[in-house]
Amino acid sequence: MIKKTTLIIMLLFTAYSFSQTATTSLVSSTKPVKPTVLVERGPYLQSGTATRVIVKWRTNLATESVVNYGTELGALAMNKTSSNVTKEHEVTLSGLKANTKYYFNIGNKKGVLSESVTGDMYVITAPNIGTKQFVRAWILGDAGTGNNNQRAVRDAYYNYVATSPENTGKTDMMLFLGDNAYGSGKDDEYQKAFFDIYDNMLKKSVAWSCLGNHDGKSADSEKQSGPYYDIFTFPTKGQAGGIPSGTEAYYSFDYANIHFIILDSHHTNREIGGAMYNWAENDIQNTTQDWIVTLFHHPVYTKGSHDSDTEDRLIEMRENFMPMLEANGIDLVLNGHSHSYERSYFLNGHHGFSNTFNGDEMTKGGHTVGTNGHGNGKIDSDGAYQKTNEATEGAVYITTGSAGKISGGDLNHQAMFLSLNQLGSCVMEVADDGKGGQNLTVKFISENNEIEDYFTINKTGLAFNADDNKPEQNSSMVSYESHLKTLNITVNPNERLKKVKFYNSIGKLVKKSRKESISVSKLSKGLYVVEIITNINTYSESIKL
Amino acid sequence: MCNKKYIANNIKNLLLITAFLLLAIPVFAHGDLSIQIAEKTKAITKSPNNFELYYERGLLYQQHVEYNKALNDYIKSESLGNTNNDLKYSMAEVYYLSEDYNKALKFISNYLEIDSINVKAKKLEAQILFNLKAYKKSLKAYRYVINQMVDTRPEDILEYSNIILAENPNNYHDALEAIDYGLKQLGLNTLSLQLKKLEYLEASNQVKKVLEQYNYFILQYKRKEFWYYKKAKYLQKINKPKDANIALQLAAISIEQLDAKFKNTNSIIRLQTQIKNLETTLN
């Protein structure tokens, strides 16, 4: 019965849209009017860094692309123009100042097509990489239903950020966890469930995403294109920090002192030693950021509408990627796919099934970390989860795929502190802890404006960059007088200096000397290994010039 | 025109009502293929001679990794008169996935007779031929794919270079050329391609270039400790213990200069053990 109704509705829909098209074309043929250029999508912001941002929009007719921008709303003194006539506009603003608010509007050579007189169209550039400051990210999983549930979840966050006492109204970025537009991530579905819903936020906050299985349905993996890849522009060449991946399917970026690693758990090969794994390993082993966050669609722990004990992608991400990411200091793992909110304890090394989880197990290989890792992570109760320079293990895993709908499930994964069949989205906030460290706090905001869960990971010793405070590098044999650019060699009294050799950062011999006081003014800055050869022994020391 | 408008309005009302009805229908857990398959089965019972339905259910079975059932549906669809080329592609694909490469080849060839320029089909043909160890033909097909592809991914380049070496295990020249082509297409620092380049240079004993490649990584990276260690290991392998020692020292200094929070990650602790072990074997 239901099926029949659906079929009729679908038929009617088709008939209706045909008749609409027919009407429109009739009007235009009887009464020709000069076509007006309208903005149909956007503007929205992509791949933002400290110095550049990409502004994208779509017009109904092909036209030039103009972005006017400036730091004062009434005086957009700068502009970037592309004379290329197109409906799909993509303009890169570069040479921007870090941590700066630029208002902008968009248009063509004839004039402005979209603007905000109230100043709600702007980009705040990212801080310089490594900067420690307040950061807020809005996290949305499986949002793309286009219905009132999605709107309610959105409005709850809008309300949260508008009434937040700290950094009111500021959303540094949107993080989408995939399945951003049901049923198959087609362009019109993205219009309804993404652009029409989040348009206000998209014109003032940079959106990042990973690929979901529903987005993947319309993405042509052979031609490596499709709506998802057309809509988003992600850094493939390390433009936003991180190692170049050569693909938008997986990439990384830095924001303030946070490194984000985005993986494709859907289309891309998930094997250890595969291209994505190798990239991720090299990428995470090259970051010097204080916090490391990863996002991908398929959850490593879930007992929601999907089961991480039985589904291959979920198991592979857990077994293949998690050991590597954990060994390199991952702090937060964000997944979607199950339409629920499931949030873990403070974990490390739990790579088996749900029933093998043991919250009291704290030795090598898992499963919770620290004395309160099996607690709730709340500062006002069991205490924040703790990471220090010595204790580097521990991450919280969140499966948060209920920004558009809920789909139930057993919701009893053992590694989860809390599992809720509830609509909502998450907000991550990184802030000073007032004690020389930082707190990374995540809150789950339900569709009816309640904060249903929250926790904090605290890291100590992040008050200043440790590099600034490194002591002078002097060893017993080598001392460096930087103002004289001279290196002094002292050998044991019973030994006689024969030769000193300098090897540069790639191990190449670049200087030889027989003197005890050596001028190094001609050597470029960098690391050197200094080999000191006496009549008795060979020593080696290192020095940074 | 008036009439049309009237109908449109009526349809609008109807839509409103039915949209309301739709809200009452429970939304299926997404990705729940078995429910979709059950629905198709119901439809097939109602119209058992509809080849489209069999084809559609076959696609669902295939997604559900039930290749035999998918194949049965495809065969049934064909026997009911489905001559669509997409069916041939799907049959080739499902035979390929169930590792029946000869049958897969037959169907992809049929497909390509009608549509010889489809990149996706050409890629599948190359993959089938590769598994049939017909490397020359596979290479030819994949070369076409690489040249026609709009948006190449690093994985495509890696697959291509792999076929080059399968065709001739000594042909590192062409394999490296393929990697270089990929680097030009995707960005000179694309990690997975630079890594593969290192691997090929090592395998073809181009010592000088290998060392240059290690230096490339060392210079390119902010954190160099892992690369110094890897270089040291290679230097040991080619019997240059003195240079290996220097590289190890540079690795140690790099670790020394890391922020404390990185020094104590498990991967750095492991690396330090590896450095010590290598030092011991060198001295």
Ligand SMILES: [Fe+2]
């Ligand atoms: Fe999903």
